[in-house]
Amino acid sequence: MLKKKLQDSRFLMGTHLFIVLLGLAWIALSIKLNDKFEQFNWYYLIGIGVLLVANTVLWFRTPPTDRKPKLNKLFLILGFAEIILTTGLLIGFFILYFKFSTINLSELAWLMHADITGTNISTFYGDIIRGVIALILIIVAYFGLFRLAKKRNKQSRFVLWCFTVFFAGFCIVSGMHYKHLMVGEYLRNIGKYSPFIEDNYVDAGKVDITFKEKRNLIYIYLESMEPTFAGIENGGATQEDIIPELTAIAQENMDFGEGSALNGAYALNGATYTMGAMAAMTSGVGVSEDFFDNHIRNNVWEKDEYVTDYLPGVWSLGQVLEENGYKNMLMIGSKAGFSGRDVFFTNHGNYEIFDYDTAVERGYIPEDYYRWWGFEDAKLYEYARDEVTKLAAADEPFNLTLLTVDTHFTGGYVCQLCGDKYDEQYSNVYACASKQLSDFLEWIKQQDFYENTTVIIAGDHPTMDTEYISKMGISDEYERKSYIAVINPAKDCVERPRVYTTFDMYPTTLASIGATIQGDRLGLGTNLFSDKPTLIEKYGYQEMSTQLLQRSLFYEQNLAGRLQK
Structure with a gap:
């Protein structure tokens, strides 16, 4: 009875939905938890991993079925889009985290908007090449596995599974970026006006300098x-x-x-x-x-x-x-x-x-x-x-x-x-x-x-x-x-x-x-x-x-x- 229930497609759909909801919860909780983020990170990854492994095992044991071909195409396209988005975010995260983890969203936004004439990006070539290779391999594997699933008449399960996996991955990487770039602190402060500069700024043009x-x-x-x-x-x-x-x-x-x-x-x-x-x-x-x-x-x-x-x-x-x-x-x-x-x-x-x-x-x-x-x-x-x-x-x-x-x-x-x-x-x-x-x-x-x-x-x-x-x-x-x-x-x-x-250093230089x-x-x-x-x-x-x-x-x-x- 239990075995039959575990193989039921509605149960599998339910686990997919549950993982998607967990992904959304990840984003919300990563915003809320802040300092406890790292500990929460591991709990979430373990939970998602157990669910995905269990879901994969059950997916292979279910009987062939393919009742929604239009839905297959939709999830196939969504899965492909998620692969590109999630892989890009992941590559970006590793570059930010390992290359210059001290940068925050405000600085990153300035660098993205500033004139970058003469910028040297040669040190990132290796990361970019490795990222492109990883993306190509993932895409090839994605469509290769889809063809295999199609032969077994299980493409519906496959595209749904891929959609769920990469959605979970997207949520994880988004949460990592949120924490690493201090997005919460940026958003909390960007909407506030402080009198600090006005109260403490001294205009050199109005001061006697001899x-x-x-x-x-x-x-x-x-x-x-x-x-x-x-x-x-x-x-x-x-x-x-x-x-x-x-x-x-x-x-x-x-x-x-x-x-x-x-x-x-x-x-x-x-x-x-x-x-x-x-x-x-x-x-x-x-x-x-x-x-x-x-x-x-x-x-x-x-x-x-x-x-x-x-x-x-x-x-x-x-x-x-x-x-x-x-x-x-x-x-x-x-x-x-x-x-x-x-x-x-x-x-x-x-x-x-x-x-x-x-x-x-x-x-x-x-x-x-x-x-x-x-x-x-x-x-x-x-x-x-x-x-x-x-x-x-x-x-x-x-x-x-x-x-x-x-x-x-x-x-x-x-x-x-x-x-x-x-x-x-x-x-x-x-x-x-x-x-x-x-x-x-x-x-x-x-x-x-x-x-x-x-x-x-x-x-x-x-x-x-x-x-x-x-x-x-x-x-x-x-x-x-x-x-x-x-x-x-x-x-x-x-x-x-x-x-x-x-x-x-400004007034100190003049004094010196x-x-x-x-x-x-x-x-x-x-x-x-x-x-x-x-x-x-x-x-x-x-x-x-x-x-x-x-x-x-x-x-x-x-x-x-x-x-x-």
């Missing part, structure tokens, strides 16, 4: 550099110091830490990727996609047709320096158009831009020369030596800003200078970047202009390559920050231990080259040489992070502005 001396500035952004890699004995989290030269530079100069342990700057929302980080350190506010209109989101950056600056309301470092007679220059080894970096720096200090295209135009590299994101850091430092020599020969003070790229995730770029000391490629690239920076700094110190020059080295943001972070055994509890070192600042700059963010700032605050930043508390010291990391995830009417209307024709 220069006791006008020191030259060399500002070097090191892609994805963090004190995490300085070794446990130096306050890092790796077993061995991978960046010994950078460790020594921070210890011998200023990083606003205490003792020999390296300190760094927290990178908060809007400043956890390169363009946002550069905006944060030069204007005291980040760049978040939620604050911008569709012209910018659709990559409209043409200078002649639009007022294209996506932070037109801020008065930034470059503008302060230009106003005080400085010559500004930005040098990068990739295309400056990526994320509108050329637009931002041109409109905020009239920077002269030297990028990959410039190197090609000047004949420094052939037109078909392309390494990693453009040209490697070794060439960037080589060209920078020539450019800074020219800048120093002029009568006006200068600000030379560099952005490296070899240490970009995933795995970094192995140039001809890199060794093979470490098993992990990324470790060798980081070690090489440390040595190259140290060599460049030593060259600067030997130049006549160094006496009157302040050098700031800043990691733009912590690396997004969380596969590497996991391989290195770095705990989730470790607080990762951006590397900071201030070298040869103005004589009255006194270092003290601070807790700070990359926003604080001889500026006196009324109130010692600019943007959301505080002069770290002053006795004023930083916002993160005042509010704490969690509170400040939460507030910056929410929208700001003041930011949207006064700082981000709207594009105009």
